[in-house]
Amino acid sequence: MKKKIIEIALAGMAVLALTGCQNNKQNSSVSKTSGNAQVKKNNGGSTNNGGGKFGHNSDSNDDALWDSDKQDKLDDFFDDWADTMDQEYDKYDGDGQITTAAGEKFPRDFNRVYINNQKVSLAYNPDGKGDADYNVVAIYNHDSDKAPLEGHITYFFSFHDGKPIVLVDETTNGDKVMVKETANQDLINGFNSIANGQNASMPDKDSDDSDDNKASDDDSASEDPKLIGVFIGLLKNGDWFKSNLKDGTMYFSKTAGHGKTAGYDCITTGGSPASYYWFKQDGDDITVKYSDPDHVVADGVYKTEHYTVDRLKSDYYVNSGQKAEVNGYVDKLKPLSELGN
Incomplete structure (x- = not known):
């Protein structure tokens, strides 16, 4: 059964919309549960987008980067994408706030967003234009039903200097909302096209890739820790990771941690403890620890984050090209025992 986007709406508004527009909805149906309107698409149907919450009609403002027609297309595309991920997302409709499992409320918490540890400005501007660094036109949030309970994946479809950019947030704690550009090529390509x-x-996956993905999903508990290390390196600081791999100064060690990182594997360039990313797999869950940049290393304070194997693979390990690239990175990781040789 296809996973669907749940569009956040106030209960009263949902009732009014259902009453006032019932005769016009021949190709789509909206069911309401606890104040949420669930968008259901039938064959040839359109997607309810909150009654024109997305600013301008396609012919009303030639300067707009985004409009309701494009939003309808994005809803349809994202719905199909979420189905391939076997995930269900809430969609912000322009009223109030959308809340993540970690307690973040958007757009309210846009003022806490950092990208590459640099504070940036985000604003919800449904036509894609505004004075913010990133003008957000759509927000979708998925709260994980697996541990940790604060786990979530939140996407911000936005325009930066007039260019479409998809940002993703998986922050689970701390005062900063640490956001980055998604590496999911399907979302990037889809948003650019729209x-x-x-x-x-969604592109058709060839049978070989589908078989590979199925096998890896069934066997996620036995993933090569070096593969997970590569995923973490690409996720946390891709440029740093690739540059040191190229220079032959990126190392991997299994269960090298102690104290707070006892039993954790790591990738590192050696030397400063700040260069270590510690990680441990438990089934589909990956726990990541690294020195908190808001404290001096000597304090021994770590930031802890959680990701899933499925999510990391969806970003970096989907098609044959990605797999060949990532496997090449795995081969270039050196054992930590060679540091200084």
Whole structure:
């Protein structure tokens, strides 16, 4: 059964919309549960987008980067994408706040967002134009039903200097909301196409890739820790990771931690403890620890984050090209015992 986007709406508004527009909804149906309107698409149907919450009609403002027609296309595309991920997302409809499992409320907490540890400005501007660094046109949030309970994946579809950018947030604690550009190529390509006035659809996965993905999903508990290390390196600081791999100064060690990181594997360039990313796999859950940049290393304070194997694979290990690239990185990791040789 296809996973669907749940569009956040106030209960009263949902009732009014259902009453006032019932005769016009021949191709879509909206069911309401605890104040949430669930968007259901039928064959040939359209997606309810909150009654035009997304600013302008396609012919009302030639300067707008985004409009309700493009939003409809994004809803349809994201719905299909979420289905392939076997995930269910809440969608912000422009009223109030959308709340993540970690307690973040957006757009309210846009003022806490950092990218690459640099504070940036985000604002919800449904036409894609504004004075913020990133003008957000759509927000989708998935709260994990697995441990940790504060786990979530929140996507911000936005325009930065007029260009479409998909940001993702998985922050689970701390005062900062640590956001980065998604590495998921399907979302990047889909948003780019829609922003440029084209249609977007999920690509067909070849049978070999599908078989590989199925096998790896069934065997996630036995993933090569070096593969997980590569995922973490790409996720946390891809440029740093790739540069040191190229220079032959990126190392891996299994269960090298002690104290707070006892039993954890790591990737590192050696030397400063700040260069270590510690990680431990428990089934599909990956726990990551690294020195908190808001404290001096001597304090021994770590930031702790959680990711899933499935999510990391969806970003970095989907098609044959990605797999070949990542496997090449795995081969270049050196054992930590060679540091200084």
